[in-house]
Amino acid sequence: MHPMLNIAIRAVRRAGNLIVKNYEIVSTVKINQPNIKNITNSVKIELEKLIIDVIRKSYPEHNIITEMHGKIIGSNKDIKWTIDPLDCISNFLKCLPNFSISITLTMKNRTEIAVIYAPILNEIFSAVRGQGAQLNGYRLRCSNAVDLKGTILAIGYLLSLQQDNQKYITKINQIFKHNYIDFRRTGSVGLDMAYVAAGRVDGYFYIGLKPWNFSAGELLVRESGGLITDFNGNHTNSNNIIAANPHVLKSILLKIRNI
Structure with missing residues (x-):
């Protein structure tokens, strides 16, 4: 496995554990509308911190861009990690399992590694440029439909x-x-x-x-x-x-x- 892909997967899994813990809390607590923003921001900040810590431990010289923490500048200007800590927060708050964490690694403005993790579904989608895409280690291929009929x-x-x-x-x-x-x-x-x-x-x-x-x-x-x-x-x-x-x-x- 590509070493940076390994780090990305380690990071999303660690963040996923936190999401599962909060998901169980959300499912048992009635959230009032005024509190939603505070709750979502708090969860996102914690998720980003976990992911940043994993990346910085292995690659302290890399740049990181996040929603809540903004830009974290490293000495290597050519490599950038972009983090989306919780894609579709509304599904999370409604206890619908269709939300994800994503990490993208770009080198010289070209995407080289991508990971999308659905923690409740325990599915990790990953790709390395030129090496194909996978779901939990199994190779992925797009649909073989030849037109729109029945799609x-x-x-x-x-x-x-x-x-x-x-x-x-x-x-x-x-x-x-x-x-x-x-x-x-x-x-x-x-x-x-x-x-x-x-x-x-x-x-x-x-x-x-x-x-x-x-x-x-x-x-x-x-x-x-x-x-x-x-x-x-x-x-x-x-x-x-x-x-x-x-x-x-x-x-x-x-x-x-x-x-």
Whole structure:
């Protein structure tokens, strides 16, 4: 195993133990709305600290970027770890198991290692550039669907983007027509993209993402034989992405490109 992948997996497992402990507490305590932000921030800070400690112990010279702690600058400017401590906090608070921890390692601005961990499901999705993607040590491949008929697509969007969401709904309707497809929305970007890599869903598209939201999932999809583009078919850092095998991606683009 790649030594840095080993550290990333060690870090998410340690953080996952904390999540499971808090998950059991959340499931037995009624949380009032005013307290939600304090609880989520407290959990995220603890998770990030655990992950940072694991990384810094082995690689004190590396840079780390987190949601709550911000940037931790190291002496090696070419290597950066990006941490998403809890993707889909709302699922966590509702005791839905579809949330994840993700860690991405980039070298000279190129993603080299990605880990997405669903602690309640005990599933670790990982990828190393050029070495494929895995789930708990088993090789992953994207869906082998050749068109949209009979497929399952994962979708996501930001509720705050009302104007864009209307266009997005129009695109979904265009895909839904005549194709006998079904949709899923788990709420977790990381897991949805990991599920594309695992062939559990045939494709994924989302409006309003930032690059750090999907960098781990992007490597997983590419290493499992899939592609990622924006809604125009370009390989850019757009906020709107499609992830799927080449056949499904092409079929989606043909339906939505001009809407």
